Amino acid sequence: MSDYVTEYIESGVLVLCLKRAEKKNAITLDMYQALTEALHRAALNSEVKVTLLYGAGGDFSSGNDIKEFVQIAQAPEKMEAIMAFLQVLSGYKKPLIAGVEGRAVGVGATMLLHCDLVLASREARLQFPFVQLGLVPEAASSHLLPQLVGYQKAFEILVLGEFVSAQEANEIGLVNHLCEEGEAYEMAFSYAKKVASLPVEAVALSKDLLKYRAQDDVQMALMREGRIFKDRLRSTEAHQAFASFLSRKK
Template identity: 85%
Template structure:
């Protein structure tokens, strides 16, 4: 695992913690590798019946580490670690649950589209700020989000990149259930335990039936987004947006 990604397995539930609290769980390349390994290992581990992802410290994830993205723009082959995680995420066969507090930004938001259950506190806020950074949507969000909310709403969310509060996320189907602030992990674990108690093969087959029809389209969207995203990292617009973002943070 990684210093900032930890896991434990209890009663059939694999719990993956994002634990880079001082950076609001911004995801580095090492963290992507750790997440990929955790999902691959869980698929081979019969003890794991369901996976729960949770961000410690009051935020789910602030998305990609922008400092690393500046480096990736110079060495695009480093994108492979990100793509490996997204492929593992989209192809994951066991139930996947997220408990969301605070901000879920960028990949922290798009990964929720691949979860089977999302439990969020009322203070949760989702944001897809790719266009603002001179980039394009990723994780097959350009395919999955319009299917969920329609083209116009997906355009608003993905292109304008404004925050989607918890109530709106619930209303448009991005979140299954809302809970009070600080309760997301407890509620997510409650649902994880419920799923883990069900017949394992029946759950896995049901998930496959639900996702099978669109799986090829998801993989095609993932690859197409990845190619364009990689090119955009080298664009003048992205370079300007990254520079502005980093100078503002300083």
Template identity: 85%
Template sequence: MSDFVTESIESGIQVLCFDRVEKKNAITLDMYQALTDALRRAEANPEIKVTLLHGAGGDFSSGNDINEFVQIAQTPEKMEAIMAFLQVLTSYKKPLIAGVEGRAVGVGATMLLHCDLVLASREARLQFPFVQLGLVPEAASSHVLPQLVGHQKAFEILILGEVVDATQAHELGLVNHLCEETEAYKVAFRFAEKVAALPVEAVALSKDLLKYRGQDDVQMALMREGRIFKDRLRSKEAHQAFSTFLSRNK
């Protein structure tokens, strides 16, 4: 595992925690690899019935590590680690639950679209700032989000990239239930226990029935986005946006 992704297994529940608190749980290539390996192990382990994602330190994840994106722009083949994670995430066969506190930005927000249950604190904030960075949406969000909220609202969320607060996310159907601040993990774990107590095969088959009709479209969107995203990383717009972002953070 990565130093910044922790894994524990309790009562049939695999808990994966983003633990890079000083960077608001920004995800590195090593973290992507660790998450991919963990999800693959879980699918092969009959003792694991549910996977729960959450972030340490009051944030879910601030998205991709921008410093690494600057490096990836020079060596696009490094995108393979990201794409491998997204492929496993979007086709994951076991129930996937997220407990969200604070910021869920970029891939920290798009991965929630592929969770089966999302529990969020009332202070949680989702944001999809791809266009502001000169990029395009990823994780098949260009396909999944319009299916959930309609074209016009998806355009607003993905193109303007403004913050979607927890109440809005709940009203739009991006979040199942809201809870008080610091309670998201505890509430998410309770839901995970409920799911883990159900007949395993019936749960898996029911998830497959819910998702199978759109699965090919999701994978096609994921691949198309990936090709365009890789090209955008080398674009002048992205380079300027990254430079502005990094200089502002300094």
């Protein structure tokens, strides 16, 4: 388990917390591996009825750690850790619930598309800035987002890459319910306990019925995006975008 990912089980709910607040919970390869292993364990643990994802320190996640991405661009095979997480996330059979405060950027936003319930603070903001970084959408977002919000709105969100407010996210179906700032975890845990109290097999079968038609399409989108994403990491556009981003950070 990474120092930046914590987990515990309470009332049948596995709580997975991204705990790298000083970096706005930017996700490293070690964190991806820790999350993957935690979800694999949870899938086999009968004590776990529901899994809850949230980020400590006021932000859900600022996405991938850009400094690591610069390194991955030189060794794209390192993307295997990311792909392993996305595959287990997209195929996870138990209910997934997210509590979102602050920023959910990049993979911090696309992973929400795989959750069954998303509860967010009114101050939360989602962003999918892949094109701005010379990349392409990932985590099957090129398939899931148009299905959810329609093609034109998905194009706007994924290509322009501007922030989506919590209010708009709620209106277009990216977020189930809104709460006051600082209350997303409590609200998400409350919903998680409600789901955990229901008949386990009935819940799992209902999730499967809701998702089974899309599963093949989701996996195909993951693979197609992954291939193009690796190529884009080597592109001049991506290298220039990363260099510009890192210079601004300095």
